[in-house]
Structure formats: structure tokens, C-alpha cells
Amino acid sequence: MPNHFTPHAAGDLNYLKSLNRSTILSTVRRYPGLSRADIALRTGLTKATVGSVVNVLGERGWLREGELHARGGGRPGRSLYLDGEQHVMLGAEVGVKGLRVVACNLLGERLASQRLDVSPTMPEETAAMLARLIEALLGDPAIAARSCLGLGVALPGPVAPQAPILRLAPNLGWVDVDFLALLRAELDSPAGVWLLDNEANAAAFGEFYFIQGTPPESIAYLSAGSGIGCGVVSGEHFPVIPRGHQGLVGEIGHTVLVADGAPCHCGNHGCAETLVSGWMLRESLGVAADASLSASLLARLDEPEVSAALARAGRALGLLMLNLHHTLNPSMLILGGSLMRLGAPLVAPALAYFDAHQNDLLRQSQRVPVKVVEDSTFTAACGAAAQVMARAAIEV
Amino acid sequence: MPNHFTPHAAGDLNYLKSLNRSTILSTVRRYPGLSRADIALRTGLTKATVGSVVNVLGERGWLREGELHARGGGRPGRSLYLDGEQHVMLGAEVGVKGLRVVACNLLGERLASQRLDVSPTMPEETAAMLARLIEALLGDPAIAARSCLGLGVALPGPVAPQAPILRLAPNLGWVDVDFLALLRAELDSPAGVWLLDNEANAAAFGEFYFIQGTPPESIAYLSAGSGIGCGVVSGEHFPVIPRGHQGLVGEIGHTVLVADGAPCHCGNHGCAETLVSGWMLRESLGVAADASLSASLLARLDEPEVSAALARAGRALGLLMLNLHHTLNPSMLILGGSLMRLGAPLVAPALAYFDAHQNDLLRQSQRVPVKVVEDSTFTAACGAAAQVMARAAIEV
DNA sequence: CAGGATTAGTTAATGCTATTTACTAACTCT
């Protein structure tokens, strides 16, 4: 049944059309420069179907034709590309340490961005600040000249699957916030789709959506910042984020690793976040709330206490990666979040632990690739923009 | 893209037709006795579409008409039911302690069953034994008189997502077994679909497929036997088992709960199975391989060592249930597997731990329902039969 | 008990979809 994440019920011909349009778009996104005939071959659709869909997408400014193919024999095909000039999607992130706003084109390229390094307090106030950032972005003539497909917002907590509402953000102290409504009160534009999602989900979506070449079956984006989140995406042509009953799929930060262990922000004990997370490192190593965690700790690396704490946290992160493989089993793992700025002192022990503790089943198959995103400042915001594009593609 | 689990690529009209047929079938399955008009209202399809699909399904022996509705005013509708008389599906399970075979009708009712309590040794030999059981079942005149939709087989290990092949069954000692091919060599009938899946996935599918009334968003079937497995199913009208890259989704038995803990069968250390599983209880409490674990332990409950071990294992099971909620987040949890025969000494501590350690997020929402299946002897086999039905419905 | 109201279900026409088939277009090679 349709909800705010998946807009239409299956059953009618529109659904079929959307599906095929999304399939063709994802093929062009993954393999820029294919001709109509290549797409038909690759997707199994007929030349006629591909031709008509491509032509409509061209008229609407989604696709453009490029140079001619010069393969021996026969009429050359016209190569096709996503049109990076006509449309934009806006993406925003409300993070524990700041607000970020981006404008991306259909290629996923960041055309402009704004950031404000403040710690959000009340939802209303935060919405107002974010609205000003978005207005500033829309004031940019290069952005204003384009057609805007909509706005996606990423927040550091689970979003209800039934409605675009933030359930709980322990690290902001927010509960049941209808953030899009607060934004609407401050902001008229852009027209188009407005979406809300969890930060890790948005980041995961963006990373998956703009992958080039054959996409992995699924990816997990493990976001290690103040808290630990994880987003999963799968689906070749129609990427889907599994959310579960309460939107908690991938909330591995609150899986219990130590029965009756240290108390966690979430009200339970012994969660993964008590072993590895920004807030735990801050508390245990005494870093002030207003100081940069990574800068402070990197400056204190010669203290044995600090390096040992990072190594310990790193091993916990490696263990989490391992557990992820036995519960969500993604075909690719992406590490992101502000803790990645700590670099090798945290990441090396994580990867080492992950490598050393593979069991027979994992050893038997190819090692799952791990990608580390060192600077994920705009990753979630760009991912939210990608979600807008995917949604808009359904309705073109 | 199509594979042995999901047969057709989206894009053509057949796909749409299958989708609508499945939608209508699942509505009748969940709400027996609805009329065509009720179905149209409930699914959003038009009366004409529902009528034509229902009539075809009736001709093919999937649906039958029942009594007339007697609602005040207007022409009464003809109630519709799945036809339990025409078709059968066969399901089989190869378990660590025995083979089971069942024949079910479209209502999910077990019409006949066969069991053989032996511990499987070689795959070939096991396939031969299973083939004899199936032949015995097909020899039953009540079964032979019906049209058979196919055969589903459940095995205690992950099945590759790309091909119907068992990857690894640590508790059988099997690796990369093409079990359906071995069966084919022994068995001609039944015609129709032949499927292979993991035992927990099959059980989960069956439990979800035949749920009456509004189905939960998703369920997880936690199978606690010799090992610990878990299957997940979601999708209202078109139930899907998320499998992940290597078919390991839900393999929480091998999530690590104790860093560098006790050695596990899987080659790693500190897995959940080292804290709760049949093999671990057997080893730690000295129960012979050929004795019934549950019977032996229930007889020794007055030994403090035994009751303490069960309580400890129970708490670990509760912790696993909690972690399940933060990774796969099902809306309903079903506990099954042979360990459930231990009853309260194991299950009560599990439920108590689960209840006592809910965090703020879970506390905030309605408690997730937990169902305990005391006797799951035929659950996986019936689930495999349900998978056959779902697949056959696509192709009717 | 006749006739209106109401709901169930079917039928025929319609519009939209992808597919099929046949075509034109554009290039290379000989």
C-alpha cells in the first residue's frame, strides 16, 4: 500500500510506466553514454519502448543526447546522458553539530552548498535557521535558473514508516517532531516533493543511487558520529530502503553487545554506542561539548589512554561490521560519519578486527568490499537530494 | 532481475497481471468469505478487474464460491474462499534430527505428513531417503487425486540467492550442495515448481503467508534448534524474504556477542550460538548426540546446573530478540525450533529479559507481539509448501 | 404484492501499455 516513501499501489498501468521509466533512468545513470539500442539490450525492454520513454525524458529535460557512437558497421547510436543543466534537487541535513544544505543536479554533482555549525536546540528554531540556509541557496542565480524537483531533509533519528515524522533523536532531545510542517511554516519554495528521512538512510541512498557500473545487490552505510546509525539500500533499478515496523532497520547502535553493560542514552544498557560513538568518546576522554572531537583527540594521540580508547572503539566498530553481515548482509559496506575524521587510529583496528574474525561462511566467499568516506559533511544532504530525484522520476 | 526466487523482471503486462492476481489471492486468503465487491473496495482494483481475475481463478480450481451474503439492502454478494479440495503443495524439511514431508492444501492445512527420525549423513543418501518419503506421500490416494503445484524443500543453512544451492550447513557438515538435483535423480514427480530454501526462511514464510486478517508489516521467525536461525518476511500482498548478498540476512546465530569468546562451529568466537543453541546445551550439559535434548534436560531440571544453564541461555535468547528489533525490526516475532520444547525454563527468562530491557524507542511504541510455537515439527515443511503456492500463483 | 431503492456482478467500449513488424536512416566495407 502506498505511503510517504512508496507513493503508488501496484495494479495500474501507471505503475508499470513508472517502473520502466525508473529502469531506463537507472541504466543511463549507471552507464552514461549508452544508446537507445544498448539500453533495450541491457534492460530487456524493446527498442520501441525505450525510444518512446527516452524521447519523453528528453523533452522534460532529464536526458540529453551526446556524441555518436563510432562502432564499426551500421548506423551509429546516439549516446545518452542525464541532463545536468536543467533540474536541481535540494537536500538538507540537521546534524548534532550543524546544519547542511546542498543543491545537486541529476548527475549527483553538488552545485552549491551552505553550512552552519551550530548545535540545534528547539525544532522550531532549527527549522527557521534551516529555512534561511535554503533561501540563501535558492537565491544563488545558478540554482534559481533551474527547475527544482523538491527538497529532502535528513535527521539524526528514525522516521516513522507511516508518516514523515521524526520519532526520536536521542542526541538532539527531540521526540515526535513533524519537521516538514515546521519548515513549511518558514518556507514556500521549492515546489515539488518534500521528503524526510533518517540521516543514515539518506546517506546510504545517495551512495547507492549514484554508483557507476553494475550496482551491488545492496549496500549498508554505517554512520559513526555522535551516535551510530546504519542505512540499507537494495534494488537495482528501483532502490528501496527497508525500514521495518518502526523504522528501526539498521539501528545497530542500540544492539546490546554487553549484557547489563554501561548505561546508554537510549535507556538500555550495554548498547554498541556505549562501546563506540562520539558521545561515548567525549564522555570517557573528557572532550568539551563545544570542541571538535576529532581535532581534540588527534592532538592527544600520544596519550596512551587516548590511543588505547580509539583502538578499543575501533575493534567494537569492526565487530559491528561483522554483525551487520550476519543480519543485513549487504554486498558492500560504507563507513561514514564524523568519526571517520579520526582516521587510521580508529579505522585501522576496525578493519583489522573485521578481517581477522570472518567465519567459515564469509571466508568461503569473496571478501565484502568496504569503502571509507573520510569527509561525509554533505553525504546525507546529497543523499536526501538523491531521494528527491528518485521520487520525482516516478512522477515525471 | 529475475532469479530462482523472483521469477520475472518487471516491465511487461504479465507482471502487472501476476501482481493483481497475487493481491486478490492474498485478500481472499486473509479474509475468507469476502465478495468480489468487497475485494475491489479493499484492494482498490475495479470491480471489472476483480471479477475477471476471480472467475479465471475459479476455473483453475484456486477459488470457490460459498454462501450468499445477507446484508440488508441490495443484491447479496457471493462469498469467496480458497478452494481446499483441488490442489496440493508438497513441503519437505531436512533437519539435523530428522526428515519431514507434508502435503498442504491452499488453505495451508496439513492433509498428510511423513517423518523419519534419522540424522542425515551424506547428501545423496539423504536425498534418497527423502525421495522415498515423498513417494509414500504421493501414494496416498487422497493426495494423488489432487493436482500438485510443486515441491519445496527446507534445509538448515543459507541458500545462495543466485541459484537454489545450499551454501553451508555447519550442523550437517554439508557444503555447496545442489540438493534439488540430487532429489531429481531419485524422483520424477511432482511436476510443477521445485524450490529450495533455508529452514528459518521457509518457516517464516509459512507463518506469514497464512496469517488471517490484517497482516503485520513484517515478521521474523527465530528458529532455535541445534543452531540459531532467523527468517524475515514482509510485503502485504506479495510476501518477500530479504536475503541479502549471500543469503545471510537474519543469521543472528553468528552475530558476535562476546568479543573473543568461546569458539563456535562457524570458525569464529563468541557467536550467539555459543550462548544459546542446541549444540551448546548438549556439549555443556553432556547430553548424548542420539538422545532427545529436550527430554533429557526436562528430566534433569532439578539439577541446579541444568536450570541455571537454561535460564542463562534464555536470557541470551531474550537479548537476541532485542537485537533483532534494532536490526531487522519486524512487527511480530515468532519463536520456534526444537528448543521451544524446553518450555518455560528457557522461554520465560527470554521473554522476561526482552520485556525488561526495552529502550526508550521501543517503550514509546506498542510492545511487539511475540508468538511461541511449541511444536514446530512441520512448520518449516509447511512453510516450504506455502512458498510453492506463492510461486505457482504467479504463473496460474 | 408491486415497484423503487440498493448493492453485486457482468459486458462492451475505451484508453493506455508494451510488443511486433515493417520501415527509414546512417554508417562501414568492399
Place this chain on the structure above:
DNA sequence: AGAGTTAGTAAATAGCATTAACTAATCCTG
């Protein structure tokens, strides 16, 4: 220049769900 080859388009076709108009079967009212 002409044959061969591949790309792309156009018109005809088949299949799908929908629409709108119909028939069917019941209840209710007077």
C-alpha cells in the same frame, strides 16, 4: 556505388485495467 549492418521510428497489434452502462438479486415501502 552498392551490399551489409546497426540505430531508430512508425504503424499495427495484443493485452491490460478502467469506464460506463447494463443486468441480477435482494430488501424495503406503501
